[in-house]
Amino acid sequence: MKIFAHRGASGTRPENTLPSFAEAIRAGAEGIELDVQLTKDNELVVMHDEQVNRTTNGKGAIKDKTLAEIKALNAGSWFDEKYASTKVPTLKEVTDLLIARNYRGIVEIELKTNVEDYPGIEEKVSDLMLSQEWPFIYWYSSFNLDTLERIHKLEPKTRIDLVMKDSEEATNMAMDRSYIKGIHPSLDWALAHDAEVPNYPIDVRPWTVNDEENLKKVMDLQVSGAFTDFPEEIQLAKRRN
Numbered sequence: 001m002k003i004f005a006h007r008g009a010s011g012t013r014p015e016n017t018l019p020s021f022a023e024a025i026r027a028g029a030e031g032i033e034l035d036v037q038l039t040k041d042n043e044l045v046v047m048h049d050e051q052v053n054r055t056t057n058g059k060g061a062i063k064d065k066t067l068a069e070i071k072a073l074n075a076g077s078w079f080d081e082k083y084a085s086t087k088v089p090t091l092k093e094v095t096d097l098l099i100a101r102n103y104r105g106i107v108e109i110e111l112k113t114n115v116e117d118y119p120g121i122e123e124k125v126s127d128l129m130l131s132q133e134w135p136f137i138y139w140y141s142s143f144n145l146d147t148l149e150r151i152h153k154l155e156p157k158t159r160i161d162l163v164m165k166d167s168e169e170a171t172n173m174a175m176d177r178s179y180i181k182g183i184h185p186s187l188d189w190a191l192a193h194d195a196e197v198p199n200y201p202i203d204v205r206p207w208t209v210n211d212e213e214n215l216k217k218v219m220d221l222q223v224s225g226a227f228t229d230f231p232e233e234i235q236l237a238k239r240r241n
């Protein structure tokens with residue numbers, strides 16, 4: 001079972017920022033998950049929400065702001081004043097960090113097209129990811145099946161997972177598409193389906209597992225991975241169990 005740092009080490013650093021990814025690498029996370037969105041001027045930025053309101057000192061939608069406007073925001077003070085100089089990273093800045101640290105784990109790139117369409121985001125991400133060799137492996141995920149279909153056509157050999165809406169319909173759609181190799185349900189869904197999860201024909205990787213008790217529960221379900229906000233603690237707990 002592989003442990004993925006959810007939005008980096010987002011329990012101890014501002015999520016989806018260079019400090020959170022650097023901490024995930026330092027903590028020995030086997031995987032690192034991040035969320036990608038598109039600015040008004042078609043630049044790829046790493047942020048979870050479609051709006052900048054929660055994780056920066058700005059207001060409004062990413063799609064209505066240029067990269068320069070997003071770069072002017074403070075993406076750290078909401079978490080802790082000591083991160084006041086932290087900016088929203090581009091996807092390229094994150095891959096530069098991963099290269100600089102020679103990261104050898106798995107990078108899970110979630111295309112955040114469940115609310116916004118972001119036309120062309122799949123091509124933009126794929127152009128970057130196919131532009132060079134990486135020390136790490138990368139996979140794609142999304143809640144949006146159309147996005148998964150598009151990215152699969154662009155990169156037929158890259159692993160693709162569905163982030164689930166916790167419905168039977170979503171699960172069945174994943175099963176019907178042979179290129180989808182795994183599902184990411186919520187922890188609650190995985191625990192509520194404890195009789196089925198160990199027998200799933202594709203990988204199951206729940207989110208978010210933040211304590212040892214829940215880690216033991218998902219290990220009992222024989223899941224192939226889990227997302228956590230606390231990669232150091234959960235990696236250590238995994239070794240104990």
Ligand code: G3P
Pocket residue numbers: 006033035048110141163184207227
């Ligand atoms: O892929 C698991 C997880 O990243 C999905 O949830 O809301 O953090 O993007 P969210």
Ligand code: CA
Pocket residue numbers: 033034035110
């Ligand atoms: Ca995500």
